[in-house]
Amino acid sequence: MCDSLKQDYNLCEELGRGRFGVVYRCYSAAAATGDAFACKSIHKYSLSTDSTDRRCLDTEPKILRLLSGCPNILRLHDVYEDDEYLHLVTDLCDGGDLYDRVSSGARFTEADAAAILKQLMVAIACCHRLGVAHRDIKPDNILFDSRGKLKLADFGSAELFEISEMSGVVGTPYYVAPEVLMGRNYNEKVDVWSAGVILYIMLAGIPPFYGEGPAETFEAVLRANLRFPTKIFRSVSPEAKDLLRKMICRDVSRRLSAEQVLRHPWIINGGETTSMAD
Incomplete structure (x- = not known):
């Protein structure tokens, strides 16, 4: 030592x-x-x-x-x-991680999911303002301290995107953005995609894209056919679904930035619903 x-x-x-x-x-x-x-x-x-x-x-x-x-x-x-x-x-983050909370398949209330996502997006927005892309946003890397405050961790795959173009396949099957898998240059919005997948899992108890193994999961991610099964999403608000569509968006130019996610009505209202049509 x-x-x-x-x-x-x-x-x-x-x-x-x-x-x-x-x-x-x-x-x-x-x-x-x-x-x-x-x-x-x-x-x-x-x-x-x-x-x-x-x-x-x-x-x-x-x-x-x-x-x-x-x-x-x-x-x-x-x-x-x-x-x-x-x-x-x-x-020291001795309050566990988000993986512990989602691995049981339990579904979060919209208020609880919004509180977690807001803290995560504050962290991601700060990273992006300073030119850092995390590139491996997943529940395992989202920690909580003894007071329940969220801490984003594990920057071993992070990249300074303002210094050089980002390429190369990094990340975790369920959470990786399709443009990463396509082997082309990509930008910091890969983190927003991953955060959107985490929100989907919190609200649904299952990931939006999955397969029998990593290869099938990657194929599902590349198709990016986002669905909201009625049985699972019956009680999820139109506002939450609207945010999910704008975060888990295959078209990067239409995908929200981290700052735009923080300005979305569902986040601002803390997961409380309004009258938005589905």
């Missing part, structure tokens, strides 16, 4: 473990406040030299520093590096 990290923080129990590292709870050795943080320790040699996963060693700290101070984004407090590990000290 890095000596300077051990001097600055007291590392405690393990919170989670992935393919490339471990997350620990930790406390500042200098502060008397008792505030807890998370330390994500990435093992460098677990990443193959030709893998895009290695990009997180450079990309994630750089992007998190750029986004420092943005609301609803996981804050990076310190970075440490030794021969074997990269250590990222961030906010």
